[in-house]
Amino acid sequence: MSDTIDLTTPSVDPESWTCPAPLRDQSRIVMGHGGGGTLSAELVRHVFAPAFGGDALAQLGDSAALLLGGVRLAFSTDSFVVRPLFFPGGSIGDLAVNGTVNDLAMSGARASYLSCGFILEEGVEMERVARVADALGRAARAAGVEVATGDTKVVESGHGDGIFINTAGIGLIPDGVDLRPQRVVPGDVVIVSGPIGVHGVAILSVREGLEFGVEIESDCAALGGLVGAMLAVTPDLHVLRDPTRGGLAAALNEIAAASGAGVVITEREIPVPQAVAGACAVLGLDPMYVANEGKLVAFVPREHADAVLDAMRAHPLGRESRIIGEAVEDHPGMVVARTGLGGTRVVDMPIGEQLPRIC
Amino acid sequence: MSDTIDLTTPSVDPESWTCPAPLRDQSRIVMGHGGGGTLSAELVRHVFAPAFGGDALAQLGDSAALLLGGVRLAFSTDSFVVRPLFFPGGSIGDLAVNGTVNDLAMSGARASYLSCGFILEEGVEMERVARVADALGRAARAAGVEVATGDTKVVESGHGDGIFINTAGIGLIPDGVDLRPQRVVPGDVVIVSGPIGVHGVAILSVREGLEFGVEIESDCAALGGLVGAMLAVTPDLHVLRDPTRGGLAAALNEIAAASGAGVVITEREIPVPQAVAGACAVLGLDPMYVANEGKLVAFVPREHADAVLDAMRAHPLGRESRIIGEAVEDHPGMVVARTGLGGTRVVDMPIGEQLPRIC
Numbered sequence: 232m233s234d235t236i237d238l239t240t241p242s243v244d245p246e247s248w249t250c251p252a253p254l255r256d257q258s259r260i261v262m263g264h265g266g267g268g269t270l271s272a273e274l275v276r277h278v279f280a281p282a283f284g285g286d287a288l289a290q291l292g293d294s295a296a297l298l299l300g301g302v303r304l305a306f307s308t309d310s311f312v313v314r315p316l317f318f319p320g321g322s323i324g325d326l327a328v329n330g331t332v333n334d335l336a337m338s339g340a341r342a343s344y345l346s347c348g349f350i351l352e353e354g355v356e357m358e359r360v361a362r363v364a365d366a367l368g369r370a371a372r373a374a375g376v377e378v379a380t381g382d383t384k385v386v387e388s389g390h391g392d393g394i395f396i397n398t399a400g401i402g403l404i405p406d407g408v409d410l411r412p413q414r415v416v417p418g419d420v421v422i423v424s425g426p427i428g429v430h431g432v433a434i435l436s437v438r439e440g441l442e443f444g445v446e447i448e449s450d451c452a453a454l455g456g457l458v459g460a461m462l463a464v465t466p467d468l469h470v471l472r473d474p475t476r477g478g479l480a481a482a483l484n485e486i487a488a489a490s491g492a493g494v495v496i497t498e499r500e501i502p503v504p505q506a507v508a509g510a511c512a513v514l515g516l517d518p519m520y521v522a523n524e525g526k527l528v529a530f531v532p533r534e535h536a537d538a539v540l541d542a543m544r545a546h547p548l549g550r551e552s553r554i555i556g557e558a559v560e561d562h563p564g565m566v567v568a569r570t571g572l573g574g575t576r577v578v579d580m581p582i583g584e585q586l587p588r589i590c
Numbered sequence: 591m592s593d594t595i596d597l598t599t600p601s602v603d604p605e606s607w608t609c610p611a612p613l614r615d616q617s618r619i620v621m622g623h624g625g626g627g628t629l630s631a632e633l634v635r636h637v638f639a640p641a642f643g644g645d646a647l648a649q650l651g652d653s654a655a656l657l658l659g660g661v662r663l664a665f666s667t668d669s670f671v672v673r674p675l676f677f678p679g680g681s682i683g684d685l686a687v688n689g690t691v692n693d694l695a696m697s698g699a700r701a702s703y704l705s706c707g708f709i710l711e712e713g714v715e716m717e718r719v720a721r722v723a724d725a726l727g728r729a730a731r732a733a734g735v736e737v738a739t740g741d742t743k744v745v746e747s748g749h750g751d752g753i754f755i756n757t758a759g760i761g762l763i764p765d766g767v768d769l770r771p772q773r774v775v776p777g778d779v780v781i782v783s784g785p786i787g788v789h790g791v792a793i794l795s796v797r798e799g800l801e802f803g804v805e806i807e808s809d810c811a812a813l814g815g816l817v818g819a820m821l822a823v824t825p826d827l828h829v830l831r832d833p834t835r836g837g838l839a840a841a842l843n844e845i846a847a848a849s850g851a852g853v854v855i856t857e858r859e860i861p862v863p864q865a866v867a868g869a870c871a872v873l874g875l876d877p878m879y880v881a882n883e884g885k886l887v888a889f890v891p892r893e894h895a896d897a898v899l900d901a902m903r904a905h906p907l908g909r910e911s912r913i914i915g916e917a918v919e920d921h922p923g924m925v926v927a928r929t930g931l932g933g934t935r936v937v938d939m940p941i942g943e944q945l946p947r948i949c
Binding site for chain 2: 257258259260261262263264265266271274275278279282283284285294295297299300301302303304306307308309310311312343344346347348349350351352353354355356357358360361364365367368371372377378379380381382383384385386387389390391392395397399401403587588
């Protein structure tokens with residue numbers, strides 16, 4: 232058949248790949264293709280990017296920096312399929328705003344406008360739709376972004392799952408700001424804005440009847456203000472990333488791979504709340520791979536690191552910011568953790584997803 | 591319960607409504623809420639708009655015209671849940687590009703960038719995903735728009751329906767162009783760019799085993815070029831609308847309601863292909879209510895009507911353009927058709943959807 236695509240023979244230059252493995256022998260979509268790890272990257276690189284062409288290869292899966300009418304814009308989209316719709320600390324409505332606002336913030340842009348597309352399942356309670364819409368509106372006002380345009384589709388019962396939401400967002404990138412992994416150089420300091428693993432564990436705690444004794448609330452928040460405070464110190468930050476699906480491990484691996492620098496982190500410096508560590512121990516998860524929704528990781532030139540850290544700690548969403556490592560010349564493209572025992576271990580890119588549908 | 595919303599008591603000013611009926615006693619989402627008719631309008635006006643606030647009330651469900659960094663932008667979004675994924679004349683990939691490109695075109699904007707969010711169902715064949723991506727990429731290149739950013743989520747088998755796609759788009763609105771129903775005045779000439787009802791009937795022809803003897807291909811196309819040719823005659827067009835869900839009837843009713851003008855159309859001037867008329871007769875459908883995906887309706891100042899019509903007919907997508915009616919002072923907000931028998935009939939806003947999931 233002429234329109235059958237041989238997925239083992241990609242049409243892009245193999246030399247340009249940064250994903251560590253070829254596309255697996257998979258003739259069907261598996262949950263891991265939505266996990267933000269290696270499988271997601273392969274789907275983009277082998278299927279979407281060659282089909283879409285243009286600069287999409289470099290930009291898919293991230294916020295795009297565009298020039299339109301002489302103005303520098305960030306443009307990003309995310310779909311939200313979290314289960315359940317309401318969880319400790321938030322809802323799909325909060326995620327739909329903060330997820331996209333944060334993608335824009337990682338370009339240095341303050342989100343100005345959001346689009347909002349609902350895919351509703353026939354039979355879902357109107358009151359649930361209204362509660363989600365209310366949460367979305369409140370989150371938008373809190374983030375200072377306007378919902379400017381929308382769309383609603385309905386699918387038959389059994390062909391959806393209550394409420395799916397897509398948001399896309401646009402915002403201006405300030406002059407002098409150029410946040411890209413390619414700007415990372417050895418010596419850059421790696422800062423994380425607070426405790427990790429909280430969002431994923433909060434979702435798990437209300438799913439499948441799991442309980443951990445302590446209620447863990449999602450850290451879901453809009454990071455535009457925190458990023459603004461950091462850029463006020465210097466526009467010369469090198470790269471920002473919000474470690475959502477795939478967690479801190481995926482974010483650091485993406486930056487290492489795209490920058491060509493090595494990354495070393497010190498395990499004991501990584502802030503993991505006791506409740507998250509406990510839940511992860513029970514479930515056999517590594518907090519480094521668990522999703523966050525209100526945290527960021529920054530690669531900052533060494534000369535600005537202390538001032539940026541001070542500015543982060545002065546912001547309500549960055550009070551527990553910490554330096555966790557640095558970019559190095561050794562092991563280019565690879566993330567290595569110094570363990571508590573004086574050894575090191577490689578922090579791999581996750582393949583699929585430990586926790587499906589956490590956003 | 592304090593968070594139960596009384597849907598019979600809207601929190602917006604009743605005087606500002608344009609929907610003809612109050613929200614029905616519906617505690618659950620029905621298919622019609624996604625149909626682009628009265629039920630869709632009520633969901634937006636009673637649930638989404640009050641929750642989102644701002645200018646959303648006026649703009650939801652349409653392309654938004656925004657000012658960002660001193661530049662006039664159009665911003666729009668649509669989700670696509672068409673069933674089946676491939677149909678005569680196109681696929682969900684073509685729709686995902688053309689639907690959003692056309693929403694922007696109705697603001698006079700040429701689409702520059704698209705975002706693209708996939709919600710895939712676990713188990714869907716990779717080859718289908720690749721074929722859809724290929725169609726989407728081809729449609730984007732044909733429309734001259736770049737897919738700049740994307741996202742992929744996967745939901746468990748039985749919680750989706752193969753492939754859902756959301757696209758959002760941005761484009762520049764040219765100087766001097768101001769397309770809004772509020773600009774319609776009595777005397778404006780109503781032009782349709784070609785035969786109606788084709789897309790909806792094409793979808794139906796391959797669904798549920800229906801066959802009509804003649805293969806009807808969807809008219810799915812990107813209208814940016816046609817709109818550009820019209821605006822080259824004069825930037826002073828009053829309003830454009832692509833009659834998708836709810837068909838020509840919904841588009842004309844939306845314009846009449848928002849403008850406060852009456853609209854009169856002449857039934858025999860409305861181009862309905864023989865095959866569409868035949869299929870509609872068999873199924874008990876009215877072609878006026880059947881979705882289109884590559885047509886537009888324009889309200890044009892009388893002095894420019896002939897020149898605009900000539901320009902439309904000179905464009906490949908407007909060869910069969912026709913004047914079908916005019917805006918009038920009588921019956922404000924209402925659409926009336928002159929029938930073949932010398933009488934008139936009211937063309938109502940559809941309530942729900944004759945043909946679910948046609949886009």
